[in-house]
Amino acid sequence: MRASAVTLAAGLFAASAVxxxxxxxxxxxxTLPDNSAKFEKDFEAEFRTAQNxxxxPGTFNxxxxxxxxxxxxxxxxxxAFQAAMKTNTKxxxxxxxxxxxxxxxELAALKTAVNTYGKKFTDLVIGISIGSEDLYRISQTGLINDPEGVGAGPDVIVKFIGDFxxxxxxxxxxxxxxxHVDTWDVWANGTNKPVIDAVDFLGFDTYPYYENGKGxxxxxxxxxxxxxxxxxxxAAGxxxxxxxxxxWPATxxxxxxxxxxxxxxxxxxDEIGCAKLFNKVPTFWYNLRDSNPANKMQFAITKNLSTTPLFDLTCPKVVPSSTSSAATPSQTSSGATSPSGSGSNSNTGSGSGSSSGTPTGGSNTGSGSATQGSGTPIPTGAAAGVGRISGAVYGALAVVAGGFALL
Structure with a gap:
């Protein structure tokens, strides 16, 4: 994108995000990289690093x-709830x-938190996602990538939304x-429209890194x-x-x-976060800390939760020319601007779920699930991609085999 176009786009984003x-x-x-549980101090360390x-290019709070x-x-x-209250993290x-x-x-645990912490807790809640890449895991691509992965269909997600x-x-x-959070190609699949009809917002996961065969x-x-x-x-209507x-992984x-x-x-x-997302649309980057020891790709932008990242987070005043077809802003119903644009797409496992996806599982994330004391799967951390642990591996850990979890 030429410098003049970048300047114009930035102005439009600022004008419409009202x-x-x-x-x-x-x-x-x-959980932590060794699959041990995270406790309040672990979450607090993450949240304080993120804010500092x-x-x-803004406060990651x-x-x-x-x-x-x-x-x-x-x-x-x-x-994490207690750590969020201590650090004023949304x-x-x-x-x-x-x-x-x-x-x-899940509902019982959340009700306990609401009753125990009250307004101090509920004032920090900005949204609720019912599920994470569940639709991807039962899609054709998801089953190719991980035949034993366990997800949930649109009817199940809609029911759970109603239950919540x-x-x-x-x-x-x-x-x-x-x-509900899922991969981009799942949202574009018409069979999942009942979920779109049931939600207030769509959570969008995508990793161009895994778009193999698509340049x-x-x-x-x-x-x-x-x-x-x-x-x-x-598809969002x-x-x-x-x-x-x-x-994008650093290693x-x-x-x-x-x-x-x-x-x-x-x-x-610079070209995705700074040019298209930060301070323009609600954005949850992947990631501050890597949590899946089996994932060969490491996405963390810091090492050992240092507040000095692996690279300079300063956003450039002029985005490099490789963003030649960078998005132009459009208005969403929430008032936030949204990136749109041309390009070639794809697939992929993590974050995108399309036909050429990664060999081990759903879009995102690597980590599967261990079990709670009660036998309920624990969503553990992990990055999207090749090193992801498949449902089969986590089947050995979870009573519900094949459960995936993102970091």
Whole structure:
């Protein structure tokens, strides 16, 4: 994109983002890289690092969670809630929906938190996602990538959305937007329209890195991102889109034309994050900390939760020319601007789910699920991609085999 076009786009984004707060945050799973449970101090360390990143283009004071249940507990509320209250971190709640017959334990844990912490907690909740990539896991691509992966169909997700709304109808959470997070190509699949009809916002996961066979070099990443976003936007029917996972690994093996490196992670940050997302649409970057030891690709932008990142987070005043087909802003119903544009798309496992996806599983994320003390799967952390643990592996850990979880 020429410098003049970048300037114009920036002005349009600023002019139209008038009525919705555009959150900045990261994803956070329930466990550490050794699969041990995260506790309050672990979440607090993450949240404080996120809020104090050197040269960040804004304050990363939001977090996306995957479950309300503390890892390996019998159903206690996740201790991320306490850490969020201590650090004033906003929360996109997650209700785990894959491989379960109901979400009763998730709802019970959240009700306990609401009753225990009250307004101090509920004032931090910005949204609720019922499920995470569940539709991807039962899609043709998801089953090719992981034949034993366990997800949930649109009818199940819609039912769970109804269950949540009924359970919290008379609480402080009744006015909080309820959504679902999935890969971009799932949203574009007409069979999943009942979920779009049922949600207040769409959570959008995409990783151009994994768009093998689609020209997935770092220089073409903006085109791949734009195509995925535009397809989701077309399916959304005007409903807001929150970017819930995207990023580029700093280390790991090459994936077709995609090369993990710190310079490439910086380029993706600049051309996707800075040019299209940050302070324009609600964005949860993947990621602050890597949590899946089996994932060969490492997406963390910091090492050991240092506030000095692996690369300079400063957004350039002029975006490099490789964003030649960068998105132009359009208005969503929430008032936040949304990127749209041309490009070639694709697939992929993580974040996109299309026919040429990664060999091990759903879009995102690597980590599968261990079990709670009660036998309920624990959404653990992980990055999207090759090193992801398949449902078969986690079947050995979980009573509900094949459950996936993102970081």
């Amino acid at each position: 009525s919705a707060e555009n959150y900045l945050g990261f994803n956070s799973g329930a 990143l050197v040269n960040a 939001a977090v996306r969670l995957y479950t309300n249940i503390q890892a390996y507990s019998e159903g206690a509320p996740i201790e 929360i996109l709640l997650g209700v785990w929906a894959s491989g379960v017959q109901n979400i009763d334990k 709304k009924k359970a919290f109808a008379n609480t402080a959470l009744s006015s909080i937007p309820v959504g 997935n070099s770092i220089d073409n990443a903006p085109n791949l991102f734009d195509r995925a976003y535009k397809a989701t936007e077309a 005007g409903k807001p889109i929150w970017v819930t996972e995207t990023g 790991g093996p090459n994936w077709d034309l995609a090369v993990p490196s710190v310079p490439n992670a910086k380029q993706y940050w």
